[in-house]
Amino acid sequence: MNITAIIINLIALIGVILAFVKNKQKALKSLKVAGKTFLRILPMTLIIVIVIGLLLGFISSDQISQFIGNQSGPFGVILVGVAGALMHIPALLAFPLGSSLLDNGASITAVAAFLTTLTMIGMITLPLEIKVLGKKMALLRNGFSFIAALLIAFIMGMLL
């Protein structure tokens, strides 16, 4: 168990203790919410775990870096950016996926583009966003987010 995992678990533990001291009923309710959310994302977690295994087991680093590596130019980055915008997986689960790509030949730019579009843009939730915010504001937010995500990704590629 590494240091980040220990910190996250410590925060959760302290939070739970404080919660029980303050209000037992609310604390139990929080744990119930947590349990439900965990069960909800469990299938997707297992899917991601298997996809990473298949990805790294079957596709070589050379092939990954050919598509989205340092030498593959902006096209691959835009492509994974679009993929991130269309996909609907929780960000929490996207980080392990991103790290598996990064460790196997993908460029920082490509991984940053994927993670940023994935979290900022929600194609599946767009109809709901339009209903709530109005067409103009929702489309502007998602459109700007895509451009911003690509800019963030390219700047990260230059910095790191």
Added chain:
Amino acid sequence: MKNKPGNKKNGLLRDTIFLIAIIFLTIILLFFYPQKTEPVMSISWDYFLEMILILPAVMIIMGLFSVWMPDETIIKYLGKSSGLKGIFIALFLGMLPTGPLYVAFPIAASLIKKGARVSNIIIFLSAWACIKLPQELVEVEFLGLNFMITRLILTIIFVIIMGFSIEFILNRNNKDINETNLPFSD
């Protein structure tokens, strides 16, 4: 909330069917390429361990916040704040460890109704979407501190620029935001 995309049970069912399909596909693939079984299994197992050590704790942190920090509190603070303080509050409230983006839409709807600034609403929604605190910890775990901090700082900068650009465009078009439909109005 009947408009919630793929309500909880359907989503879970869809994911589970997808999972079974993936497992099935994996078994077929590994049947034809048995030499890949060992690497695929060990890679998957490593990632599974790493995630299972973190995810329950993250879920607990989020659960605590969702119970102790009701939507009304967010609306109260963000509805009336403006200026630099408004930007910080929008960022901060968006970053709190709470649920997925569609949970924030009804909050944004009430904010619009209350006349909050467009820039603050955009900043709030974008922060909610991509700068959640527990997510940053998970990002450190998998991608390292440098990657996380660089992406975090750039994201904050761009989210603020975005908020003001969109506000500028909407105001220039002189279309009052209050005219948009508000299905969540009570």
